[in-house]
Amino acid sequence: MIKELLGYLRPHRLVLFVGALLGLIGSAAGLAMPLLAKYVVDAFGQDRSMAGPLIGLSAAVVIGAVVSAGGSYLMERTGEGVVLGARRKLVDQMLRLKVADVDRLKPGDLLSRVTGDTTLLRSVLTNGVVNSVSSAFMLVGAIVMMAVMDGVLLLITLLVIVVIGGLTGMVMPKIQRAQKHAQEAVGEMGAVLDRALQSYRTVKASGAEEREIGSVADAAERARDRGLQVAGWTSLAGVATWMAVQVAFLCVLAVGGSRVAAGTLEVSALIAFLLYLFYLVAPIGQIVEGAVQLQQGLAAMRRIKEIEELPGEPVAKLLPPEDPTPLGVTFEDVVFRYGEDRPLVHDGVTFEVPPGGLTALVGPSGAGKSTIFALLERFYEHQSGTITLGGTRIEDWPLAELRAALGYVEQDAPVLAGTLRENLLFAAQEATEEEVLRAVARTRLDDLVARLPEGLETPVGHRGVLLSGGERQRVAIARALLRRPRLLLLDEATSQLDAVNELRLREVIAEVAKETTVLVIAHRLSTVTNADRIVVMEAGGVRAIGTHAELVGGDELYRELAATQFLVR
Numbered sequence: 001m002i003k004e005l006l007g008y009l010r011p012h013r014l015v016l017f018v019g020a021l022l023g024l025i026g027s028a029a030g031l032a033m034p035l036l037a038k039y040v041v042d043a044f045g046q047d048r049s050m051a052g053p054l055i056g057l058s059a060a061v062v063i064g065a066v067v068s069a070g071g072s073y074l075m076e077r078t079g080e081g082v083v084l085g086a087r088r089k090l091v092d093q094m095l096r097l098k099v100a101d102v103d104r105l106k107p108g109d110l111l112s113r114v115t116g117d118t119t120l121l122r123s124v125l126t127n128g129v130v131n132s133v134s135s136a137f138m139l140v141g142a143i144v145m146m147a148v149m150d151g152v153l154l155l156i157t158l159l160v161i162v163v164i165g166g167l168t169g170m171v172m173p174k175i176q177r178a179q180k181h182a183q184e185a186v187g188e189m190g191a192v193l194d195r196a197l198q199s200y201r202t203v204k205a206s207g208a209e210e211r212e213i214g215s216v217a218d219a220a221e222r223a224r225d226r227g228l229q230v231a232g233w234t235s236l237a238g239v240a241t242w243m244a245v246q247v248a249f250l251c252v253l254a255v256g257g258s259r260v261a262a263g264t265l266e267v268s269a270l271i272a273f274l275l276y277l278f279y280l281v282a283p284i285g286q287i288v289e290g291a292v293q294l295q296q297g298l299a300a301m302r303r304i305k306e307i308e309e310l311p312g313e314p315v316a317k318l319l320p321p322e323d324p325t326p327l328g329v330t331f332e333d334v335v336f337r338y339g340e341d342r343p344l345v346h347d348g349v350t351f352e353v354p355p356g357g358l359t360a361l362v363g364p365s366g367a368g369k370s371t372i373f374a375l376l377e378r379f380y381e382h383q384s385g386t387i388t389l390g391g392t393r394i395e396d397w398p399l400a401e402l403r404a405a406l407g408y409v410e411q412d413a414p415v416l417a418g419t420l421r422e423n424l425l426f427a428a429q430e431a432t433e434e435e436v437l438r439a440v441a442r443t444r445l446d447d448l449v450a451r452l453p454e455g456l457e458t459p460v461g462h463r464g465v466l467l468s469g470g471e472r473q474r475v476a477i478a479r480a481l482l483r484r485p486r487l488l489l490l491d492e493a494t495s496q497l498d499a500v501n502e503l504r505l506r507e508v509i510a511e512v513a514k515e516t517t518v519l520v521i522a523h524r525l526s527t528v529t530n531a532d533r534i535v536v537m538e539a540g541g542v543r544a545i546g547t548h549a550e551l552v553g554g555d556e557l558y559r560e561l562a563a564t565q566f567l568v569r
């Protein structure tokens with residue numbers, strides 16, 4: 001784990017080395033000070049000129065300050081570089097994850113891993129590692145100096161420090177565990193907050209503000225409690241360090257004092273020794289702090305690795321298919337469930353859609369219609385049975401080619417921030433102006449474009465809030481059409497359109513269906529009465545297939561569905 005953690009530093013090793021070197025020089029200047037102070041004291045006692053030692057002392061102060069400042073800037077720089085590198089890598093992986101994994105993970109928690117956990121890496125890798133190295137140097141230097149001063153006093157000091165240091169080491173795993181819980185609690189809070197913000201209108205309309213505030217506050221409190229646990233263990237480690245030095249100080253004072261009284265030790269040597277002893281406080285403190293940060297960094301890295309270790313999908317730019325011929329689809333005895341412990345969604349689904357034409361999927365809610373699309377896009381893998389697209393099993397299609405061949409309009413057709421044009425070109429960057437205008441006209445978006453102040457260049461707001469629900473759907477359809485799909489999947493695409501637009505869109509779909517295969521999931525049968533075939537699904541299976549006229553005559557469920565929508569009398 002520590003090796004992996006250090007891996008983040010590899011690209012920055014040169015800057016880090018220079019920074020560490022400056023830190024060491026700063027420490028060396030610091031180390032020289034007690035010795036110079038001893039000369040000042042000696043010069044004072046022996047009536048010698050103090051100019052030399054004083055100049056040396058001043059130079060050590062100035063050099064120490066300048067060099068340390070430069071070193072710490074370089075460290076911060078490295079820290080920012082480490083965070084950037086970790087974020088890039090994590091985001092890169094996040095967008096390669098499988099839909100199935102992202103559905104399972106909470107977006108708010110994922111967000112906190114990118115923003116929060118990566119930040120934690122910074123302190124451990126820069127301050128933590130570097131301060132520990134320079135502190136270790138300080139520590140060894142001070143100990144050497146102390147050995148030169150007096151071996152016995154050093155022995156007493158080390159004994160005390162080793163005993164208390166050993167006890168401190170025992171709390172480190174506890175800090176790591178508490179820190180992991182603390183980060184999880186922060187992630188959890190992000191998830192709760194994300195839920196509230198995603199359903200903001202529903203929260204307002206339900207008067208659920210206080211309840212949601214309470215949920216977020218609860219999560220924040222849990223994060224605080226976990227944070228307090230970390231703080232508790234950390235303070236314990238800090239107190240132990242402080243105690244170690246104080247106890248050592250008292251012991252040295254007692255033993256050293258008596259030896260000064262007996263005349264076996266000079267006062268100046270005892271003063272310098274005690275100064276060195278207090279010099280130990282900072283490096284020991286920093287080493288302990290470094291160890292604490294290491295625990296925090298390891299906890300954060302574990303959360304980052306959890307995502308990085310999930311299997312990703314190969315990603316590739318989807319180019320419009322070279323061969324635009326429509327594709328047929330077959331489902332043969334397909335069995336699928338969303339998870340081992342979940343009920344079957346498809347229990348032997350069998351149907352066939354020949355290339356071209358309009359096929360509608362209808363059936364009660366929860367029958368598994370949207371799941372058909374999820375399997376075709378290979379967001380999920382079916383457990384058994386065969387799905388073919390254009391005569392080839394879908395698992396034999398290269399993923400990018402498969403997705404490039406499909407146009408997909410999901411139920412809540414998302415519109416992204418940016419301009420209308422950017423939204424249209426999202427799936428087909430290379431489309432020409434003529435193609436864009438044609439898609440706009442086909443989806444009857446030309447009225448909208450004419451109305452917008454800047455036409456296609458008008459920003460549509462975060463999640464397309466500046467557009468109506470119907471407009472958002474038509475934008476999504478235009479986006480899918482621009483890729484010239486060989487199979488167009490429309491999920492409830494017409495449910496939010498007004499009567500006039502719905503009629504127009506029905507014409508558009510009929511027109512598109514002449515060029516390519518169109519598979520529509522529809523609740524409103526009025527949009528599919530002219531379909532070439534209708535697949536009626538019920539409880540994970542296909543119940544009947546036929547045209548509207550055939551099904552009204554031959555299928556009870558379909559007749560019922562049609563009757564409730566006044567399609568038959």
Ligand SMILES: Nc1ncnc2c1ncn2[C@@H]1O[C@H](COP(=O)(O)OP(=O)(O)OP(=O)(O)O)[C@@H](O)[C@H]1O
Binds near residue numbers: 342365
């Ligand atoms: N991502 C998912 N994870 C787990 N279960 C899911 C997921 N998506 C759908 N399901 C479940 O699978 C079943 C079928 O869902 P599906 O969305 O395919 O139905 P549908 O026929 O399209 O319904 P509707 O017409 O209401 O959209 C439902 O019981 C649903 O709870």
